[in-house]
Amino acid sequence: GKLSPDSFMKIYSKCFTEENLTEFCDHVFRTFDSDGNGFIDFKEFLLAMDVTSCGTPEEKLGLFFILFDVDGNGWIDLMEMKRLMRCIHTMVESNKSKIGLSETPEQQAKEIF
Numbered sequence: 001g002k003l004s005p006d007s008f009m010k011i012y013s014k015c016f017t018e019e020n021l022t023e024f025c026d027h028v029f030r031t032f033d034s035d036g037n038g039f040i041d042f043k044e045f046l047l048a049m050d051v052t053s054c055g056t057p058e059e060k061l062g063l064f065f066i067l068f069d070v071d072g073n074g075w076i077d078l079m080e081m082k083r084l085m086r087c088i089h090t091m092v093e094s095n096k097s098k099i100g101l102s103e104t105p106e107q108q109a110k111e112i113f
Helices: 005-015 022-032 042-054 057-068 078-091 093-099 105-112
Strands: none
Touching: 005 022, 022 042, 022 057, 022 078, 042 057, 057 078, 078 105
16 A cells, blocks of 8 residues: 555644644655655555654654755755744644743754754
8 A cells, every 4th residue: 555645644634633734744754755756655654653663763863864854965954944943833833832932943943053
């Protein structure tokens, strides 16, 4: 079996009830679709689940690097960091006060750099 971006979004939306998941799901889907064919096949799915749940810190870091390296050039630049931080902020918008998130995505990205 294969997961399309739409079916992936449906599954992901069951885990996160926020409405603003589309862009984040696109990034996660791109990361899991390691062969870039537009689908997550069973092998890619299992590999992603294994790394995220049982992987070494280095494997997890590698997966997150791919997530943040949007253009795939091997570098994470300030614009990519801002883009992902905005995406994450949008996703957790309703819970910001609960988790003490007061900085803007741009401020957080600049702090990282």
